[in-house]
Amino acid sequence: MATTNSAEPTRRDFLYIATAATGAVGAGFAAWPFIHQMNPDASALALSTTEVDISAIQPGQIVTVKFRGKAMFVRRRTKGEIDAARKDDTAALPDPAKDADRVKPGKDEWLIVSGVCTHLGCTPVGTAGGRGDFDGWFCPCHGSHYDTSGRIRKGPAPLNLPVPEYQFTSDTVVLITDLKNA
Amino acid sequence: MAGHSTYQPQNAIAKWLERRLPIISMMHGQAVAFPTPRNLNYFWTFGAIAMFMLITMILTGIVLVMHYTPHTSLAFNSVEHIMRDVNYGWLIRNLHQNGASLFFIAVYMHILRGLYFGSYKEPREVLWILGVLIFLLMMATAFMGYVLPWGQMSFWGATVITNLFSAFPIVGDPVVSWLWGGFSVDNPTLNRFFALHYLLPFMILGVVVLHIWALHVSGNGNPTGVEVKSEQDTLPFHPYYTIKDLFAVAVFFIFFLIFVFYMPMFFNHPDNNIEANPLVTPAHIVPEWYFLPFYAILRAVPDKLGGVLAMFGAIAVMFILPWLDTSKIRSMTYRPIAKVFFWLFVVACVALGYLGAAPAEGLYVVFSRIFMAIYFGYFVFLFVIGLVEKPKPLPNSITESVLS
Amino acid sequence: MFTQTKSRVRTFLAAATLAIGAVAAATPALASGDVVHIERQKWSFSGAFGTYDKAQLQRGFKVYKEVCSACHGMGLVSFRNLVQSGGPEFSEAQVKALIKEAGYETLDGPNDQGEMFKRPSRLSDRLPSPFPNPEAARAANNGAYPPDFSMIAKARAVAGSYPGSFLVDGLTLYAEHGPDYIYNLITGYKDAPKGHECADGLNYNDKFLSGTCIAMAAPISDDQVTYEDGSKQTVDQYARDVSAFLNWAAEPKLNERKQIGFLTLLFLTVLAGLLYLTTRKLWSGIKH
Numbered sequence: 001m002a003t004t005n006s007a008e009p010t011r012r013d014f015l016y017i018a019t020a021a022t023g024a025v026g027a028g029f030a031a032w033p034f035i036h037q038m039n040p041d042a043s044a045l046a047l048s049t050t051e052v053d054i055s056a057i058q059p060g061q062i063v064t065v066k067f068r069g070k071a072m073f074v075r076r077r078t079k080g081e082i083d084a085a086r087k088d089d090t091a092a093l094p095d096p097a098k099d100a101d102r103v104k105p106g107k108d109e110w111l112i113v114s115g116v117c118t119h120l121g122c123t124p125v126g127t128a129g130g131r132g133d134f135d136g137w138f139c140p141c142h143g144s145h146y147d148t149s150g151r152i153r154k155g156p157a158p159l160n161l162p163v164p165e166y167q168f169t170s171d172t173v174v175l176i177t178d179l180k181n182a
Numbered sequence: 183m184a185g186h187s188t189y190q191p192q193n194a195i196a197k198w199l200e201r202r203l204p205i206i207s208m209m210h211g212q213a214v215a216f217p218t219p220r221n222l223n224y225f226w227t228f229g230a231i232a233m234f235m236l237i238t239m240i241l242t243g244i245v246l247v248m249h250y251t252p253h254t255s256l257a258f259n260s261v262e263h264i265m266r267d268v269n270y271g272w273l274i275r276n277l278h279q280n281g282a283s284l285f286f287i288a289v290y291m292h293i294l295r296g297l298y299f300g301s302y303k304e305p306r307e308v309l310w311i312l313g314v315l316i317f318l319l320m321m322a323t324a325f326m327g328y329v330l331p332w333g334q335m336s337f338w339g340a341t342v343i344t345n346l347f348s349a350f351p352i353v354g355d356p357v358v359s360w361l362w363g364g365f366s367v368d369n370p371t372l373n374r375f376f377a378l379h380y381l382l383p384f385m386i387l388g389v390v391v392l393h394i395w396a397l398h399v400s401g402n403g404n405p406t407g408v409e410v411k412s413e414q415d416t417l418p419f420h421p422y423y424t425i426k427d428l429f430a431v432a433v434f435f436i437f438f439l440i441f442v443f444y445m446p447m448f449f450n451h452p453d454n455n456i457e458a459n460p461l462v463t464p465a466h467i468v469p470e471w472y473f474l475p476f477y478a479i480l481r482a483v484p485d486k487l488g489g490v491l492a493m494f495g496a497i498a499v500m501f502i503l504p505w506l507d508t509s510k511i512r513s514m515t516y517r518p519i520a521k522v523f524f525w526l527f528v529v530a531c532v533a534l535g536y537l538g539a540a541p542a543e544g545l546y547v548v549f550s551r552i553f554m555a556i557y558f559g560y561f562v563f564l565f566v567i568g569l570v571e572k573p574k575p576l577p578n579s580i581t582e583s584v585l586s
Numbered sequence: 587m588f589t590q591t592k593s594r595v596r597t598f599l600a601a602a603t604l605a606i607g608a609v610a611a612a613t614p615a616l617a618s619g620d621v622v623h624i625e626r627q628k629w630s631f632s633g634a635f636g637t638y639d640k641a642q643l644q645r646g647f648k649v650y651k652e653v654c655s656a657c658h659g660m661g662l663v664s665f666r667n668l669v670q671s672g673g674p675e676f677s678e679a680q681v682k683a684l685i686k687e688a689g690y691e692t693l694d695g696p697n698d699q700g701e702m703f704k705r706p707s708r709l710s711d712r713l714p715s716p717f718p719n720p721e722a723a724r725a726a727n728n729g730a731y732p733p734d735f736s737m738i739a740k741a742r743a744v745a746g747s748y749p750g751s752f753l754v755d756g757l758t759l760y761a762e763h764g765p766d767y768i769y770n771l772i773t774g775y776k777d778a779p780k781g782h783e784c785a786d787g788l789n790y791n792d793k794f795l796s797g798t799c800i801a802m803a804a805p806i807s808d809d810q811v812t813y814e815d816g817s818k819q820t821v822d823q824y825a826r827d828v829s830a831f832l833n834w835a836a837e838p839k840l841n842e843r844k845q846i847g848f849l850t851l852l853f854l855t856v857l858a859g860l861l862y863l864t865t866r867k868l869w870s871g872i873k874h
Contacts, residue, residue, distance in 0.1 A: 015860070015863055015864055015867055016864060018860060019857075019860040019861055019863075019864045022853075022856065022857050022860055023428075023857060026853060026854070026857055029853075032270075033269070033270035033273050033274060034241065034245055034270075034274070036269045036270055037245055037248070037249075037268055037269050037270050037271060037274060038248065039269055041249075041263075041267040041268045041269055041271070042266070042267040042268075042269075042666070042670070043263065043267040043664070043710070044267075046664070046666045046709060046710035047710050056698065220872065220873075220874045221874050222874075259662065262662050262736070262737070265839070266662065266667070266838055266839070272839040272842075272843060273843070273846070276843075417872065417874075421868060422868060422869065422872075425861065425864050425865050425868055426865050426868075426869070428861055429858065429861035429862050429864075429865045432854060432857050432858035432861050433858050435854060436851060436854050436855060436858060439847065439850060439851055439854065440759075440851070442847070443843055443844060443846070443847025443848075443850065443851070444634055444759045444761065444844065444847060445755075445756065445759060445760075445761045446761075446843070447740060447761060448752075448755075448756060448761070452740060452741050452742055452743040452763070452764070453741065455737045455740040455741035455836070456733075456737070456741045465796065525597060536749075536750075584873045584874055585873055
């Protein structure tokens, strides 16, 4: 059809292409609100810090608090537990980390780690007697063992329990502010 | 009409699929090569516009359900949560809320076009009846959707409309408490309305498929009302009507989005921004505008049961319209007398709409009765006039009318 | 064909106008009977390009906080909203200071002893309500419930005083019924004319939607709230500012909405134009 008049079809084709392209761009933009609405909303983002009162926690006790809808462990470690963690700094660790780097300076007693197993997201058990082979935590879902520093020692989990960003706002109050991928 | 497909599978995969599920050639026959009268005017684009509105409503509706909570103590706040916190929630909710009104505008134009050009006549009776069914389902869906935000108008609208059924003797009261799931509009009512409000749009979609199927059996009507006689009378649906319809859809969406972005509360009633309170009735209970003509008819009849019957009758009469209109001529263009009454009917519909929002007292009621008489009179008139009216001469074919 | 379509559209519009006109003309007395007359005001946020005036919203919030909030809650608005763009846009530090200074407290709990307790409000908290529930609010206000203010600007409206005014409102993008009403109400207190005196505990106000007697006494007087930006400290200015603030509380996304709206409509107009040209090109040479 294009042989008789070469100028006409080009202009016509250009118009068609421009219209189709504009329509496609519009559809792309229109899709964004429908996708973005599933992201965390303003009220969810605003709730993203948690304050923990640690004054009542006894040595050896683990308290589970909720941070952004998931578990966060606050553990007041005994002298023996700290020593065990320090001693294992040099052991063969799947995810090497020093215990001293996982607590705040001068606050060796307080271990604060995510309560989400790095395998598939279950909450490891920390009840006395059920803390696994390394006296830390034991994940019942697929048998991962964590030590008293929250480091992975045995089982399918690939990484240590991550340490969130937090600060001591006073001697008895901890403010947890952020956790990557949480 | 259908099956005009010239589609030939080109590659191996298409050929493979064609022998197992000939969906491409079917779509090609129905949506590409489908022969469509060449003389359709812009009133014929409202079908496509309504289709786009239905899709818009379903998409935004599914998104809203992701954030909405159907519980009497949480529903109102969850809608405000969507408006305030959810990313683009305000946009999606405004699209849905105003979309309902714009959907009805498109469908009303579609219906008026059908009435003017006699689209309900042989051989399109089933096509028409399916359309009326879609309209009924839309009304039910819109009514239940309006209840979900759980504002004052939601609650009292639901109370008044469900109470309509109490007008029926003996079964009335049991039916009403069955609808409510209790002794008043309450949480069970909200929950079932929510469930049905999600279900009905998909039923509408299903009936729309049947509607289009029926359309593709009989083929489109056209402004002359003269049936297609040769291939010369038609054009392939794509690209001629796909592009034209898209243009009309774009224009309609500009109109639609002006409300969404600049007057999102235009169709809404301020009282619906107050959370439902079963102890306080708002001063003026008004349904959504698209129900107003029917609401006016309801109130025009002094008897409770009579009013309810008249209101349902106003819709029911549409189902039998193909057999009420005795004229063989489809298009009002060639019916000089009937045409006048058609416009009178349109005036009556608009006037009833106005009166439905006015208080039910004094002159308003008198006018409601007059226009109600015109509304129903139109159908009686179509029966009588068809037997005596002398139509203008029809063109021999679509092509002839186009070329003249 | 096109002219025929046009003439049909014209007939349709004429019919519609005729219908409305006929009914309207025949019932003027009924239509404008007891409608409250609301003077429409100028707002920075009206029209297609109107946006909130940040300074005005800040002043309006001050009026709300120091006057209205004694009785009227704002349960759907959070402190963080005061910070977000398109609102009063206080800084986070300002809002935190404000919480401290005003001593806002939020009910939280239960704590480890199983008890509910009050703690200083955080940014993520809603503005605390003056009463724990509507019943308590009623009890403290002679049985009259001071409505929550989160949505009040959208929950009150007086239509125009002539029939069909909604069509004119639509054509002019007029959507400020709410703030107009609030402004009129606050400035509408006056001495009752003879024969219209209100019962004890009620106050005459001919802008009130539900009758001319309102339970709320004139809420504010000149110089009651101190403005730091040098704006006039009059009832008129207070009413204007707080109405704007309440409109923001009900429509916090208005700025964003109009901005996105403009771009969207601009785009859609271009697309419609291209589709029109395509349609014309396609149909050129085809009689229809």
